[in-house]
Amino acid sequence: MNWQPNRQGEMTLQQQIVTWVIEHIERGDWVGGIKLPTQRQLAMQFGVNRSTVQQALEELKAAGILESKIGSGIYVAQNSWHSLITQSQPNWQSFIDTSLHKPNYHTIQLINEYEQRDDVIRLGTGELAPSLLPTAEIEASLKELSLQPKALGYSSPQGSDELREAICEYVTKRGIRAKPRNVCIVSGALQALQLIAVGLLEPGSIVFQEQTSYLNSVHPFQSVGMQMMAINRDEQLAQTLAQRKRKRQAVFYAVPTLNNPTGGVWTTHEKKQLYEACQQSRIPIIEDDVYHELLFEAATPPIKSMDDNGQVLYIGSVSKTLSPGLRIGWLIGPTTVIERLADIKMQTDYGSSAISQEIVLHWLQSGKYEKHIIDLRQKLQQRAEYVETILQEKFYDIAEWNKPKGGFYIWLKFHEPIVDKELFTKLLQREVLINPGYIYDPQDAQHIRLSYAYATEEELEKGLSILIEITKKKK
Structure with a gap:
């Protein structure tokens, strides 16, 4: 305890005393609850005026590192470590508060x-x-796969050529006509929405949706400046969309088959009504069809099956049917759109898991999936x-x-x-x-x-x- 501040140093005497106290706490010499010497004792030891010591201690108290107890003296605060970390780290909370992505509810x-x-x-x-997941069958299928060295590397931008070909064949049963160039493999349906948000829409664009919507529980569009707008699907739908869209960009997010969360299923007439209403105002449709395979009765054709001009972006996935852990879904749309979103995907994650793609391909081709x-x-x-x-x-x-x-x-x-x-x-x-x-x-x-x-x-x-x-x- 024979330390004294350097009167010839660049730091003020007060700053040197503050640093000296902090070093004692950081080394563990002074733990939370320990009592400091009196101001008079410290002033004598340091060879400085008592007012200099007092100012240094007040600074440390203001930072939450020291605390006063009336009639007892000055102590190291119990949460002094937290205060020290707060003092030494960047103000991460300010970064968080001003960041682009909105926090969840x-x-x-x-x-x-x-x-x-x-x-x-x-x-x-x-x-x-877990009991509904085909764990044993997936494990067995891993033994049936013959992985090529390429499958252990990064995936191609749009995903495995073979898997995209298999998906094109699979969706023909839904009346969807697509080529591999129209397909992008994504890490689940949510990533498809995120790619659309950042890759196709300008800030301030409108995302039309139903009043009760899955999109209200996640923020892929809201976090990049999109305006969410609830719409009632009635006989005036075309007029309503045109009035609210005006000259702004807009898309319509729809889950026509087994809506999340309501479980609702649209009729073929309702699907056609939305398609034609959006067509009049040139509003693209995002059709989220990840639940259709789980209908207890036969499904009606999706909106995408009516699409002759690339107006509908169609999303499918195995997360709700095979395994969410595989993180494999797909987005079907016009080639220019798919190439754009695939480019963004490569900038963010270098492609979906190649091994997961091999598993899904095996399940589709072998008939195991159906x-x-x-x-x-x-x-x-x-x-x-x-x-x-x-x-x-x-x-x-x-x-x-x-x-x-x-x-x-x-x-x-x-x-x-x-x-x-x-x-x-x-x-x-x-x-x-x-x-x-x-x-x-x-x-x-x-x-x-x-x-x-x-x-x-x-x-x-x-x-x-x-x-x-x-x-x-x-x-």
Whole structure:
């Protein structure tokens, strides 16, 4: 303790004293809660005026490194390490606050966090249960693959030539005519939306969508300056689109088959109506068709099958059917658009996993995929019927719903507006996780996206019992 500041140094005496104190804390000599010598003692030791010591200590207290206790003296603050880190690091919070990409809603952040916990009953998860994934079959197919050295390298910009050829053949069953040059392999449907947002649209463009939309729960367009606009699909649709678009760029995001989150399915007439309305105003359509294979009955042709002039960008994926972990989807559109988005994709991730592409190619070509889909639909339908039985028994007097037509969800509507953050939090405290309607439509206080695809039957019964218990208390 014989240190003294250098009166000939470049730093002021006060700055040298501040640095000396910080060094003691950083080395661990002074831990949180230790009492410092008095100002008089420090002034004598340093050979400086007491006022110089006082100013140095006040600076350290203002930074949260030291703290005063009335009548007792000055101590190293318990959170001094955090304060030191804050002082030494860039102000990351200011970077975060001013960054381009919008943060998710707090509710969605909590959903993402709690979905990782095994002790939570997941009543809203948009994902297949582990028991529904063909894990053993995928593992077996890895042994059947004969990987070429090229498959262990980076993928080509648009993805594997063979996989794109196989996808073109596969979508012909949906009435879609495409060549490999019209296909870009993407890392799931969400990446397709992100590529469209940054690669095709200018800031301020309009993204038309239905009132209740998956896009409200993610921000691929909002974060790059797009304006989201809800539209009612009625007889005046063409006129409404033209009036609201005016001279701005616009696209229409549609999930005509098994809408997320409502589970709705458009008729062929409704699809044709949207296509013709958008055609009049030259508005491209983004058709998100990732759920169509999970319809319990035969699907009607997609909007893309009506497309003769490249107006529709069509998105497919195996994330909802085979494995979300493979991260393989596809985007079908005009060659100029696909080449543009493939270029951006290469700038961001150098292509989707080549090995995952080989697996999906094998499943499409071998017939394993379609066989798996048939089995999966049957299992999902059994789960849907099981949940409906519970709903009819316990929820008939407080809620209503439509019989699910496929996919993962029942769009459960309570008679009263009781679905709010308080309900979400109370269920979370009981280890039940829901997807409340307000994350898909901020004005919605009556709906829950109820998934029958993830939780076990025992978990579904227990979770729904807790849900009915808490909702009846809120009435």
